Amino acid sequence: xxxxxxxxxxxxxxxxxxxxxxxxxxxxxxxxxxxxxxxxxxxxxxxxxxxxxxxxxxxxxxxxxxxxxxxxxxxxxxxxxxxxxxxxxxxxxxxxxxxxxxxxxxxxxxxxxxxxxxxxxxxxxxxxxxxxxxxxxxxxxxxxxxxxxxxxxxxxxxxxxxxxxxxxxxxxxxxxxxxxxxxxxxxxxxxxxxxxxxxxxxxxxxxxxxxxxxxxxxxxxxxxxxxxxxxxxxxxxxxxxxxxxxxxxxxx
Amino acid sequence: xxxxxxxxxxxxxxxxxxxxxxxxxxxxxxxxxxxxxxxxxxxxxxxxxxxxxxxxxxxxxxxxxxxxxxxxxxxxxxxxxxxxxxxxxxxxxxxxxxxxxxxxxxxxxxxxxxxxxxxxxxxxxxxxxxxxxxxxxxxxxxxxxxxxxxxxxxxxxxxxxxxxxxxxxxxxxxxxxxxxxxxxxxxxxxxxxxxxxxxxxxxxxxxxxxxxxxxxxxxxxxxxxxxxxxxxxxxxxxxxxxxxxxxxxxxx
Numbered sequence: 001x002x003x004x005x006x007x008x009x010x011x012x013x014x015x016x017x018x019x020x021x022x023x024x025x026x027x028x029x030x031x032x033x034x035x036x037x038x039x040x041x042x043x044x045x046x047x048x049x050x051x052x053x054x055x056x057x058x059x060x061x062x063x064x065x066x067x068x069x070x071x072x073x074x075x076x077x078x079x080x081x082x083x084x085x086x087x088x089x090x091x092x093x094x095x096x097x098x099x100x101x102x103x104x105x106x107x108x109x110x111x112x113x114x115x116x117x118x119x120x121x122x123x124x125x126x127x128x129x130x131x132x133x134x135x136x137x138x139x140x141x142x143x144x145x146x147x148x149x150x151x152x153x154x155x156x157x158x159x160x161x162x163x164x165x166x167x168x169x170x171x172x173x174x175x176x177x178x179x180x181x182x183x184x185x186x187x188x189x190x191x192x193x194x195x196x197x198x199x200x201x202x203x204x205x206x207x208x209x210x211x212x213x214x215x216x217x218x219x220x221x222x223x224x225x226x227x228x229x230x231x232x233x234x235x236x237x238x239x240x241x242x243x244x245x246x247x248x249x250x251x252x
Numbered sequence: 253x254x255x256x257x258x259x260x261x262x263x264x265x266x267x268x269x270x271x272x273x274x275x276x277x278x279x280x281x282x283x284x285x286x287x288x289x290x291x292x293x294x295x296x297x298x299x300x301x302x303x304x305x306x307x308x309x310x311x312x313x314x315x316x317x318x319x320x321x322x323x324x325x326x327x328x329x330x331x332x333x334x335x336x337x338x339x340x341x342x343x344x345x346x347x348x349x350x351x352x353x354x355x356x357x358x359x360x361x362x363x364x365x366x367x368x369x370x371x372x373x374x375x376x377x378x379x380x381x382x383x384x385x386x387x388x389x390x391x392x393x394x395x396x397x398x399x400x401x402x403x404x405x406x407x408x409x410x411x412x413x414x415x416x417x418x419x420x421x422x423x424x425x426x427x428x429x430x431x432x433x434x435x436x437x438x439x440x441x442x443x444x445x446x447x448x449x450x451x452x453x454x455x456x457x458x459x460x461x462x463x464x465x466x467x468x469x470x471x472x473x474x475x476x477x478x479x480x481x482x483x484x485x486x487x488x489x490x491x492x493x494x495x496x497x498x499x500x501x502x503x504x
Contacts, residue, residue: 119442190371
């Protein structure tokens with residue numbers, strides 16, 4: 001088996017009371033889902049948990065044992081509710097120490113060195129054995145330790161951090177995807193779709209209903225890593241849709 | 253202790269490959285977070301998992317033991333990838349049986365009784381011991397069994413379902429929240445915020461940075477169930493902000 005055939009899995013762990021209270025709407029899960037899929041990494045799970053130390057430690061340890069990659073967002077700022085770095089260090093059983101390069105970067109970011117107060121210095125701490133993740137937006141770095149990637153919660157910063165580490169991440173064969181939309185309710189196609197899924201157990205067939213101008217329609221997504229199989233299945237799907245009086249259109 | 257003093261907890265469980273692939277952006281977690289918070293129910297966790305039977309069964313059992321309420325979204329349509337009802341029945345160790353009232357509702361929804369084919373009849377199945385959740389949008393019901401509420405994934409349908417069950421849900425004291433925004437970076441206030449949090453351990457103080465017209469600002473959210481304590485803490489927070497040269501503004 002070549003290395004390509006390995007499947008790489010991931011989980012996104014969103015840490016923050018503001019998401020669970022509804023005050024802030026998470027945008028990181030969806031963004032990372034797209035990027036990971038494009039990188040040949042399968043996002044298997046996403047979780048949102050509160051700013052509770054024991055819970056974060058427990059969940060980080062659970063997830064890093066289960067998936068190839070864990071990406072956390074949130075909780076790495078300068079205030080008392082920013083406890084992600086402390087929790088990840090505790091999960092790995094290592095010290096959290098001030099990183100001289102991180103201090104240099106923070107200093108460069110402030111007009112007056114005195115602005116780097118004790119609270120802001122906390123943002124320069126990295127667990128022993130971890131390496132920095134660059135923050136081109138506001139200097140304070142994230143970090144990687146083992147298979148855990150700790151990033152900011154602010155989407156603009158998180159996205160810049162992820163773009164910086166993207167090159168380090170190993171992925172498997174990219175998941176290919178084709179979608180046919182049709183003005184047929186999914187209930188009409190359900191039997192045919194089930195049969196198609198049975199014939200193509202190596203592909204993943206999803207059915208997503210929608211309404212357009214008051215008419216029910218369905219988007220059928222077929223995903224898999226083998227282009228030839230995917231194309232054949234899409235051909236059979238289009239035929240099935242036409243047989244039911246539909247006019248399938250491929251989504252871009 | 254009056255019943256009011258009990259804390260009611262909840263988890264939202266989003267089931268669907270389309271969220272994890274990035275094809276569909278979840279909107280249900282944020283919407284439910286707001287509604288649950290308003291209902292005096294604490295959303296402690298949200299999870300997104302794939303359409304994998306064993307995984308769904310395991311997670312439903314984990315979460316229903318841990319929280320007062322579990323709200324699932326997704327996977328209750330007519331196609332082969334709609335396996336939530338089967339999984340929830342398996343998690344509870346009960347049969348999934350066709351509900352005559354659900355069949356009546358589905359029949360009323362189709363022009364021709366023949367349109368209620370075998371695939372669509374699957375949507376009328378409810379686990380033994382469960383009760384229906386009305387679907388005023390497209391007839392096919394959700395259901396409640398024990399502390400698990402199974403709802404559709406399409407936001408418009410999920411929202412209508414939740415509005416219908418809202419009256420059945422018991423909540424505790426509502427979580428009150430006040431927010432002061434100020435044109436000060438959170439790093440400048442961090443020490444004061446930490447001290448404030450220490451003095452008000454019964455309140456939850458969150459700090460959320462933002463940029464407005466290129467200037468760094470912070471929204472400080474204080475939450476708690478005791479209005480008098482919350483108001484006093486907000487007063488102290490405003491004073492602290494003014495002491496640092498800020499001009500705090502209360503968010504609506």
